[in-house]
Amino acid sequence: MTPAVRPAATVVVLRPRSSDDPEPELYMLRRSAKSAFMPDALVFPGGRVEDEDAQAQDEGEDAQFARAAQRECLEEASLALDLAKLRWFDTWTTPSAESRRRFTARFYLTTIAPDQGHEAVADGEETHAGRWASAATILDQWRAEQVDLPPPTLSIMMGLANGHWREWLARPSASAREPILPKVVPLDTSIQIVMPHDPEYAQLPGDTGSVPERVHPLPRRFVRAGKRWVPQS
Incomplete structure (x- = not known):
């Protein structure tokens, strides 16, 4: 039986490296090796939307997701964020082939001052x-197989390294509503993640999603090679 899809929220927290260096660094966490979901991976702070994130029955799910993002960042990383400054810019759903846990995770972006976040x-x-580090530094660690970045995290990290975060801060939340839903496909002795804009996606087994406009700049596939996911055009 395919596991139920649970709501979740994740936060990319950026701050300038100094008042003289506006390029941002971001805060990352390594998940426990004992975790049932993405063990030992490097991730942004985040987690499930809980009942406590609903303050009123009629306020809608958007407010609950944002409040979960704020709460999880405080619980996981001791970072107190301004709810009004959280910008929802992306959404991913775990492939249906995942046999343990599935989430529809909204990704939020926020910026803080250079003297905050210590x-x-x-x-x-x-x-x-x-750790606080630049996207370029984390990608160097990923290439050296020092850290494992799940495909959604890797996709966002590549965008951060290319300066796309400025565009994401201005992205209308409506354009992030459709989730990116990859598929998992066996590949010899490994596996690959097939993205919605891949030409073979619709014919492959598994739950099929739409093709949001924001997915087109991303790699069409990710292949598990050694200790990391490697993008394939």
């Missing part, structure tokens, strides 16, 4: 080894 620390339970 209190950030991993919770030591679900996550550890919290």
Whole structure:
């Protein structure tokens, strides 16, 4: 039986490296190796939407997702964020081939001042080894197989390294509503993630999603090679 899809929220927290260097660094966490979902991967702070994130029955799910993003960032990384400054810019759904847990995760972006965020620390339970680093530095660590980045995280990291975060801050939330739903396909002794804009996507087994406009600049596939996911054009 395919597991139920649960709502989740994730936050990309950016801050300038200094008042003289406007290029941002971001805060990342390494998930516990014992985690049932994405063990030992480097991720942005985030987690499930909980009942406590609903303050009124009629306020709608958008407010609940945003409040979950704020709460999870505080719980996982001790970062207190301004709810009004969270910008929803992307959404991904876990492939239906995932046999344990599935999520529809909304990704939020926010910026803080250079003198903020020094209190950030991993919770030591679900996550550890919290770090501030530039997207370029994290991608160098990924290429060296020092960190594992799940395909959604890797896609966003590549966009951050190319400066797309400025565009994401201005992106209308309506354009992020349709989730990106990849498919998982066996490949010899490994596996690959097939994205919605791949020509073979619709014919492959698994739940089929739409093809949001924002998916087109991303790689068509990701192949598991060694200790990392590698994008394929």
